[in-house]
Amino acid sequence: MTGIAELRLDGNAIGGVMLELFGIELTAAPCSCAGCGAREEMARLDVYIGAGIVVRCRHCEAVMIRIVEAGERIWLDLSGTISLELTRP
Amino acid sequence: MIVSRGFSGKRREAPADRVPPGQYVTDDFPVLSAGPTPHTPLEEWTFEIRGGAEPVSWTWDELRALPSETITTDIHCVTRWSKLDTAWEGVAVDTLLEAVDHDAGYALAFCDGGYTTNLPLEDLVDGKAWVAYRYGGEELDPEHGGPARLLVPHLYFWKSAKWVRGLELRDEDEPGFWESNGYHLRGDPWLEQRYWGD
Numbered sequence: 001m002t003g004i005a006e007l008r009l010d011g012n013a014i015g016g017v018m019l020e021l022f023g024i025e026l027t028a029a030p031c032s033c034a035g036c037g038a039r040e041e042m043a044r045l046d047v048y049i050g051a052g053i054v055v056r057c058r059h060c061e062a063v064m065i066r067i068v069e070a071g072e073r074i075w076l077d078l079s080g081t082i083s084l085e086l087t088r089p
Numbered sequence: 090m091i092v093s094r095g096f097s098g099k100r101r102e103a104p105a106d107r108v109p110p111g112q113y114v115t116d117d118f119p120v121l122s123a124g125p126t127p128h129t130p131l132e133e134w135t136f137e138i139r140g141g142a143e144p145v146s147w148t149w150d151e152l153r154a155l156p157s158e159t160i161t162t163d164i165h166c167v168t169r170w171s172k173l174d175t176a177w178e179g180v181a182v183d184t185l186l187e188a189v190d191h192d193a194g195y196a197l198a199f200c201d202g203g204y205t206t207n208l209p210l211e212d213l214v215d216g217k218a219w220v221a222y223r224y225g226g227e228e229l230d231p232e233h234g235g236p237a238r239l240l241v242p243h244l245y246f247w248k249s250a251k252w253v254r255g256l257e258l259r260d261e262d263e264p265g266f267w268e269s270n271g272y273h274l275r276g277d278p279w280l281e282q283r284y285w286g287d
Contacts, residue, residue, distance in 0.1 A: 007122050050123040051167050051247040051267050061125060063203070068271035070284040075271030 011045040014053060017067060018042070021076065024089050032083040035062030039083075103173060107163055109278035112171040118233065119170055123266060126231045127201035127252050134236060136220060140258030141191035149236065152220065155180045160219060162242040164249070165278040177240055179221030182213045182256075193258035197265060198239050201252040206265035207274065208241065208248060210258070217243055220253060245276040245283070 011027060018026040027043040038059040045064060046056045052075075055065035066077040078084065103114040137146035147155070160177045197207050212218065221240040222229050229235035234251030241248045247267055268274050273282040281287055 007120060008125065046125075048122050048124055050121045051272060052270065054123045056124060063124075066270045068267070068284070070271060073271070073284065077270045 007048055009047040009049070011041070011043040011047055011055065013047045013049075014042070014055060014065070014067065017053070017069070017074070021074065022086070024086065026084075026086070029087070030083075030085040031064060031081050033057040033060060033062055033064055034080045034082045035064075036060035037082075103171075107173060108171050109165055110281050112165055112169055112278065115170045115172055117170075118172060118175075119166070119168075120232050121166065121168065122232075122251070123204055124202045128231060129201050129236075129252075131236060135254065136185070136237070137255035138185060138189050138258065139255065140193055140196075141189040143190070145185075145188045146255070147185075152180060152237070153222070155184055158219065160221070160240065160242075162240075164242050164246050167245040167247055167272065167276065167278075167283050171278075175242075176225055177219065177221040178223035179219035179237070179240060181216060182218040182220065183216065185220065185256075186214065189258070191258050193260060195259045195262045196256045197259060197263055198248075198250045198253055199255055199257060200250050201254055204250055204252070204266050206239075206248050206250050207262055207268055208244070209262065209275065212241060212244060212248075212275070213256075217241065243277070245273075245278050247272065248276055 015027040029042050030039050031042050032039045036059055038057055046058050048054045052068035057064055062080055064080040068075040108114055131149040134149045135146045136152055157178050158181055161174055163173045164175050165171045193210055195209055197205050199205050219240040220237050222237045237253055239250040239253045271284050273284055273287055276282050
């Protein structure tokens, strides 16, 4: 066995792909959880790496964002994020 | 890929007829996870099959009392690693379905932590799938899906759901956690069914 207890990263881990997708830096962007309503900067969310990337609320563990990358195709599921506050550059 | 998957694969040569296209062989057992590792106490753990004439469930002790099988098989992760000759012990899904009156064509496996994955029933029967609780001669580690995970080794390993708690039998194929966001509905590694449209 590997001895890895937990594979949790923080939201900075998705900073690059979100910059690529949205064209602006999003790690400081406030996101609201559809599960519990908690509002946190993206950098403060929990990130897990499975077959794709899973971003969870740090308060209720609900899935807020799912990202699957397949070469030039990227699937982005934001259904667990009821609000994402963007700031124009 | 922006994020490191947290492991370093040791690559080695292997017989071509055992390694599907686009895969490499590793001796490691990488840990991939869609969420925190659940730790359900065994006295609260059940495995339930819903969607038949009546729901049927087994406690942990009841599951462990069922006839078990040992399985040595190759596994193939959609993130491109394959691991050969992995040794498991568990209960065949056939054995569990013997207790269920149903005519379903599909199943959705459900798990602690909320993960789901969909499978045609024909991929779960005839000695092709198990509820596995031992790996490498030891109880299955929580990080690898213990106390029990689904084992469907002829499909990509995201179908072998960790922390499995049951099957919901269905008439229609409903996409699971990954299948609803880009991953292939069936996931045959020999056909490289990785993503939608493959």
